[in-house]
Amino acid sequence: MKSRNLIIGGALSALFVAAALISFAWTPFDVTQMNIPAKLQTPNSTHWLGTDHFGRDIFSMIMVGARTSIAVALVAVGIGMGVGVPLGLAAAARQGSLLDEVIMRGNDLVFAFPSLVIAILITAVFGPGAVNAIIAIGIFNIPVFARLTRGAALPLWQREFIMAARVAGKGASRISLEHILPNVTNLLIVQVTIQFSLGILAEAGLSYVGLGAQPPLPSWGRMLADAQTMVSFAPHLALIPGGAIILTVLGLNLMGDGLRDLLDPRIRVERT
Amino acid sequence: MLRYSLKRLLSLVISLIIASLVIFLVIEVAPGDPASFMLGINAQEDTLNALREELGLNQSKLERYLSWTSGMLQGDFGTSYTYRTPVAQMVADRLWVSLPLALYALALSTMIAFPAGIYAASRRGAPGDVAVMGATQLGVAIPNFWFAMMLVLIFAINLRWFSAGGFPGWDEGLFAGLKALTLPAIALALPQAAILARVMRSSLLDILNEDFIRTARAKGLSRRQALWRHALRNALIPVLTIIGLQFSFLLAGSIIIEQVFYLPGLGRLVFQSISQRDLIVVESVVMLLVFAVIMVNFIVDLAYAFVDPRLRSRT
Numbered sequence: 271m272k273s274r275n276l277i278i279g280g281a282l283s284a285l286f287v288a289a290a291l292i293s294f295a296w297t298p299f300d301v302t303q304m305n306i307p308a309k310l311q312t313p314n315s316t317h318w319l320g321t322d323h324f325g326r327d328i329f330s331m332i333m334v335g336a337r338t339s340i341a342v343a344l345v346a347v348g349i350g351m352g353v354g355v356p357l358g359l360a361a362a363a364r365q366g367s368l369l370d371e372v373i374m375r376g377n378d379l380v381f382a383f384p385s386l387v388i389a390i391l392i393t394a395v396f397g398p399g400a401v402n403a404i405i406a407i408g409i410f411n412i413p414v415f416a417r418l419t420r421g422a423a424l425p426l427w428q429r430e431f432i433m434a435a436r437v438a439g440k441g442a443s444r445i446s447l448e449h450i451l452p453n454v455t456n457l458l459i460v461q462v463t464i465q466f467s468l469g470i471l472a473e474a475g476l477s478y479v480g481l482g483a484q485p486p487l488p489s490w491g492r493m494l495a496d497a498q499t500m501v502s503f504a505p506h507l508a509l510i511p512g513g514a515i516i517l518t519v520l521g522l523n524l525m526g527d528g529l530r531d532l533l534d535p536r537i538r539v540e541r542t
Numbered sequence: 543m544l545r546y547s548l549k550r551l552l553s554l555v556i557s558l559i560i561a562s563l564v565i566f567l568v569i570e571v572a573p574g575d576p577a578s579f580m581l582g583i584n585a586q587e588d589t590l591n592a593l594r595e596e597l598g599l600n601q602s603k604l605e606r607y608l609s610w611t612s613g614m615l616q617g618d619f620g621t622s623y624t625y626r627t628p629v630a631q632m633v634a635d636r637l638w639v640s641l642p643l644a645l646y647a648l649a650l651s652t653m654i655a656f657p658a659g660i661y662a663a664s665r666r667g668a669p670g671d672v673a674v675m676g677a678t679q680l681g682v683a684i685p686n687f688w689f690a691m692m693l694v695l696i697f698a699i700n701l702r703w704f705s706a707g708g709f710p711g712w713d714e715g716l717f718a719g720l721k722a723l724t725l726p727a728i729a730l731a732l733p734q735a736a737i738l739a740r741v742m743r744s745s746l747l748d749i750l751n752e753d754f755i756r757t758a759r760a761k762g763l764s765r766r767q768a769l770w771r772h773a774l775r776n777a778l779i780p781v782l783t784i785i786g787l788q789f790s791f792l793l794a795g796s797i798i799i800e801q802v803f804y805l806p807g808l809g810r811l812v813f814q815s816i817s818q819r820d821l822i823v824v825e826s827v828v829m830l831l832v833f834a835v836i837m838v839n840f841i842v843d844l845a846y847a848f849v850d851p852r853l854r855s856r857t
Contacts, residue, residue, distance in 0.1 A: 375557070383832055384835065386797060390816065391568050392568075471685055474685050478687050479813065508692070508695075515685050516685075
């Protein structure tokens with residue numbers, strides 16, 4: 271049951287990552303090429319997932335859209351981890367200090383700005399775009415990783431092997447890097463899959479309202495925005511990109527569940 | 543409790559000050575001059591200056607920040623650059639749509655999640671539990687704006703039970719208003735209900751493994767009796783925290799859903815303001831949303847400390 275989650279989730283995620291990677295080299299049709307006579311076709315042998323209102327091939331757009339979604343979510347998670355994990359480690363190493371207090375209160379503050387609100391602020395100032403969407407989602411990810419790392423690192427600092435490292439003369443930053451970080455990695459891997467799926471959803475939402483990826487860059491969220499006025503006579507325009515988002519997020523969530531079961535020794539013990 | 547409350551209150555005030563500073567500074571670096579935007583590129587320099595003077599744009603940054611924040615404390619959010627009407631009035635009008643929508647969605651989410659979570663926990667491992675967990679897994683993965691489009695397709699276009707969008711206003715009666723908000727509220731509630739049902743289930747399962755439940759069972763209570771009489775009340779603490787946090791997500795999330803249903807709420811106001819570069823409106827709406835999130839977190843913290851005395855002593 272548990273490994274089934276990992277297998278199904280991993281397969282679904284791999285499918286979309288593969289589609290994104292292949293799209294760099296090959297797509298069935300050029301995504302920017304319009305073909306008005308072939309517009310609004312339902313799935314058929316030439317256009318496997320049909321065509322949109324400009325006659326563009328939806329299968330090709332889904333492939334390139336996967337690239338946009340995955341790239342935005344991946345970089346945003348990278349920002350969240352790259353900044354959040356060191357902050358969390360530093361806060362845990364100096365628990366109760368001014369640094370800890372400043373980091374945690376700063377995190378509380380960032381939490382008060384949902385990613386959509388950050389995106390609105392950034393867009394109001396710098397205009398919409400994929401890069402601004404990445405920054406908005408990335409900033410929102412920072413406190414998630416900082417809190418998780420701090421929470422997991424705090425009990426470790428009381429353990430004997432850390433005391434032994436301190437007696438051996440290692441400093442706080444070296445202990446954090448060499449002993450704490452490897453012990454919180456499992457937890458971080460699981461969180462990465464969760465934040466990655468949230469990032470895909472956030473990117474779709476931002477693109478849908480016009481704050482994310484801009485034309486001609488295909489994006490699942492904008493495909494849905496375009497489909498909105500045509501959903502009554504061409505429902506496949508909404509069903510296909512929506513299905514792509516749902517399957518990707520579902521795959522990542524299942525993979526996260528599977529990984530957690532696999533990597534968390536307590537659950538492993540319970541199962542045996 | 544008093545000491546804890548005061549400490550949290552101080553933290554709340556500091557958070558609000560820093561948040562207002564961040565929002566003000568971000569909007570400050572925005573390129574473009576609101577006065578020339580309002581009057582167009584052909585405006586005379588002295589007319590521009592007069593307008594800048596009127597809007598307070600000639601003051602120093604510090605003076606403008608202080609006048610913005612002190613104005614907000616008195617309910618004065620400034621004047622819209624585009625419509626020349628008080629921002630507070632515009633925001634208040636839109637809040638009559640966004641706030642009921644968020645509350646409606648919260649009520650729906652709770653009404654779906656509670657029975658689902660309790661049902662799943664009481665039948666752990668059984669087909670019913672697996673089905674509920676499968677449904678929540680799907681619920682978390684569905685983008686709410688896509689779900690909204692599907693609701694419109696089925697219930698507005700095909701079945702014609704609801705209108706596909708728009709809001710008649712509360713003047714048309716409570717029923718008409720609630721009917722217009724029903725599909726948007728369902729769309730907003732779905733992912734939140736899925737999250738809440740999962741939290742409810744896992745919280746109940748944790749409590750069901752506690753010693754006092756074992757004692758209750760040993761005294762002769764059935765698993766169901768132990769769940770309803772003892773476990774549920776204890777499992778509610780984390781669930782209530784999540785409900786509090788969800789409210790702020792629903793308020794922010796309604797921004798996107800309002801776009802799907804063309805609802806005249808805060809979301810549409812903010813997007814119109816962005817396209818018209820009416821930054822003072824953007825600034826005020828963002829501050830209001832952040833204020834709502836910080837306030838809800840504050841209330842949740844206090845409520846949590848009220849029911850769980852261990853938290854008070856920890857700080």
